[in-house]
Amino acid sequence: MSGFFGKLLTIAAVIVIAWFGWRWWQRQIEKPTARSQPPQSPPPSPPPSPPPPEAKPGKPAVDLVACSVCGAYVPAGTVHCGKRAA
Numbered sequence: 001m002s003g004f005f006g007k008l009l010t011i012a013a014v015i016v017i018a019w020f021g022w023r024w025w026q027r028q029i030e031k032p033t034a035r036s037q038p039p040q041s042p043p044p045s046p047p048p049s050p051p052p053p054e055a056k057p058g059k060p061a062v063d064l065v066a067c068s069v070c071g072a073y074v075p076a077g078t079v080h081c082g083k084r085a086a
């Protein structure tokens with residue numbers, strides 16, 4: 001049984017050595033001179049786009065309030081249904 005495990009350990013050691021050797025070899029190919037440098041940072045993100053223009057022309061720039069009688073949204077301060085919305 002010890003021979004079996006010994007062979008198993010030998011195979012495992014060979015695989016591990018081959019793996020680390022492969023890793024080391026790849027690193028040597030990719031960065032032969034600058035191995036300790038950090039990876040390149042991603043390019044800076046583009047500046048944020050300008051805000052969109054004003055709202056559609058013709059839209060009233062007044063606050064709409066719900067009519068207390070019928071519930072319709074009318075400009076604040078206007079008379080609706082014979083009563084003031086507020």
Ligand SMILES: [Zn+2]
Pocket residue numbers: 067068069070071072080081
């Ligand atoms: Zn109303």
